[in-house]
Amino acid sequence: MKISLGVKNCLYPMLTTLIGANVNEKPNYITIAHVGIMTLQSISLGMGKSHYTNAGIKENGTFSVNIPSVDMVKQTDYCGIVSGKKVNKAKLFETFYGKLKTAPMIKECPINMECKLVQTVDFPQHDVFIGEVIETHCDERYLTEGVVDFSKVRPILFVMNDRSYWELGERLAKAWNIGNELKSD
Amino acid sequence: MKISLGVKNCLYPMLTTLIGANVNEKPNYITIAHVGIMTLQSISLGMGKSHYTNAGIKENGTFSVNIPSVDMVKQTDYCGIVSGKKVNKAKLFETFYGKLKTAPMIKECPINMECKLVQTVDFPQHDVFIGEVIETHCDERYLTEGVVDFSKVRPILFVMNDRSYWELGERLAKAWNIGNELKSD
Numbered sequence: 001m002k003i004s005l006g007v008k009n010c011l012y013p014m015l016t017t018l019i020g021a022n023v024n025e026k027p028n029y030i031t032i033a034h035v036g037i038m039t040l041q042s043i044s045l046g047m048g049k050s051h052y053t054n055a056g057i058k059e060n061g062t063f064s065v066n067i068p069s070v071d072m073v074k075q076t077d078y079c080g081i082v083s084g085k086k087v088n089k090a091k092l093f094e095t096f097y098g099k100l101k102t103a104p105m106i107k108e109c110p111i112n113m114e115c116k117l118v119q120t121v122d123f124p125q126h127d128v129f130i131g132e133v134i135e136t137h138c139d140e141r142y143l144t145e146g147v148v149d150f151s152k153v154r155p156i157l158f159v160m161n162d163r164s165y166w167e168l169g170e171r172l173a174k175a176w177n178i179g180n181e182l183k184s185d
Numbered sequence: 186m187k188i189s190l191g192v193k194n195c196l197y198p199m200l201t202t203l204i205g206a207n208v209n210e211k212p213n214y215i216t217i218a219h220v221g222i223m224t225l226q227s228i229s230l231g232m233g234k235s236h237y238t239n240a241g242i243k244e245n246g247t248f249s250v251n252i253p254s255v256d257m258v259k260q261t262d263y264c265g266i267v268s269g270k271k272v273n274k275a276k277l278f279e280t281f282y283g284k285l286k287t288a289p290m291i292k293e294c295p296i297n298m299e300c301k302l303v304q305t306v307d308f309p310q311h312d313v314f315i316g317e318v319i320e321t322h323c324d325e326r327y328l329t330e331g332v333v334d335f336s337k338v339r340p341i342l343f344v345m346n347d348r349s350y351w352e353l354g355e356r357l358a359k360a361w362n363i364g365n366e367l368k369s370d
Contacts, residue, residue: 001325002281002292008321010296010333011220011228011250013340013353015196035196036221038231039311040345043196046223065196070357077364092367096187107187111195121306121315126224130306136193140186148195148346155198157342157353158360160225161333165363167354168198172255172341175348179262182277 013157013166018079019045020064020095020104023056027090027104029066031080033158038130043115045129052084054127060102061117063131066109070154073165099135110153112137198342198351203264204230205249205280205289208241212275212289214251216265218343223315228300230314237269239312245287246302248316251294255339255352262350284320295338297322 016033030053034046043065047054057063068076075092082089094107098114105112115131122128142152150168157166201218215238219231228250232239242248253261260277267274279292283299290297300316307313327337335353342351 002297002322003325005321005323005333007226007318008298008333009222009226009228009318010252010298010321010323011200011202011222013200013335013342014222015198017196034222034224036223036229036231037194037196037199037219038221038229038306038313039219039308041192041194042231042308043194044221044223044229046221046227067195073358074363074367077358077360077362078367079364081361081364082368112187113193113195119306121223121304123224123227128223133192133194136190136195137187138190138195140188148190148193150198150344150346150351156357157198159335161335162356163360163362165357165360166335167357168342169352169354171347172350172352173258173262175262175343175350176266177262177348178259178350179264179266182259182263183267 010161012159012161016076016156016158016165018066018068018076018106018109019053020066021053021056022060022102022104023052023084027095028053028056028084029079029089029106031076041133043131047127047129049125049127057117057129062100062103063115064103064105065113065115066106067111067153067155068109070156070167072108073156076156098137110139110142195346197344197346201261201341201343201350203251203253203261203291203294204238205251206238206241207245207287207289208237208269212280213238213241213269214264214274214291216261226318228316232312232314234310234312242302242314247285247288248300249288249290250298250300251291252296252338252340253294255341257293258341258350261341283322295324295327
């Protein structure tokens with residue numbers, strides 16, 4: 001039987017990312033799982049306005065999206081607990097830069113995307129940054145036949161409802177394929 | 186060793202949803218996995234402008250987000266393959282309406298969120314609809330101690346890179362918690 005839960009966002013799990021930005025010319029990382037895809041190459045970050053990182057994204061017009069693996073869950077959670085105002089979180093990781101020069105990336109993360117800020121959607125308490133992917137970096141060992149293999153990446157998924165991180169499970173079916181069985185023509 | 190993949194969106198897996206809208210006063214559903222969270226209660230849908238559903242969302246200013254379970258993977262994929270222009274996809278499901286009256290929801294999906302359209306971000310080939318959650322419906326059997334339990338929901342995750350659906354795995358750790366071990370104070 002259906003019951004009403006009131007206003008309860010259940011759009012989970014969401015992918016847990018580490019967002020990189022230079023703030024006051026130093027690399028800083030923050031954990032964000034309120035992300036999204038807008039178009040094939042555009043990514044959104046929903047970030048509370050009180051965060052230290054927002055000013056760096058606005059100043060440089062660039063940021064990075066780093067995808068940590070489950071073996072980095074402690075460092076990932078830590079970057080969501082402590083603020084760059086007080087702690088140098090970049091010392092946890094090895095930082096590298098790519099094409100954009102001002103979007104610091106985390107070498108230990110399997111995947112890194114450099115993004116150019118293209119638009120900011122203003123909410124009362126949140127900046128939603130929309131970025132366009134400019135370049136993607138990946139460790140070769142996470143590829144299978146040239147394609148990113150998420151069973152090797154082992155990303156960290158986030159669920160707000162139980163305030164927990166989750167693992168990815170097994171591959172289930174091919175998209176734009178398994179539904180063909182229901183076609184009547 | 187890091188290699189460059191060019192411009193490759195790797196913000197996956199993403200949650201696979203069935204978006205409901207009345208189009209020409211009839212319920213219609215479309216599969217969308219390019220979703221996102223903007224603020225705690227705001228959800229985004231990145232939808233190609235050619236889709237049949239977009240006009241209905243604009244006309245009514247409402248839509249629903251339905252979260253299918255892995256046992257609905259065929260129906261879910263089918264709703265992403267065929268267009269509502271040609272096929273009445275609503276006949277696959279039992280439809281119900283809630284508070285908003287014009288946002289059709291799928292009874293068979295474990296979770297349904299009614300959303301009010303609050304903003305549209307215009308891209309050349311995509312409408313990004315931003316909705317505010319107005320009411321959430323859930324089957325009681327997907328709750329554990331009153332909280333939505335995603336190990337019971339068994340959502341369908343989507344990866345564009347390998348064009349596949351994936352299952353959710355195991356709970357890994359508590360958020361805002363496991364990272365405390367790295368605090369030095």
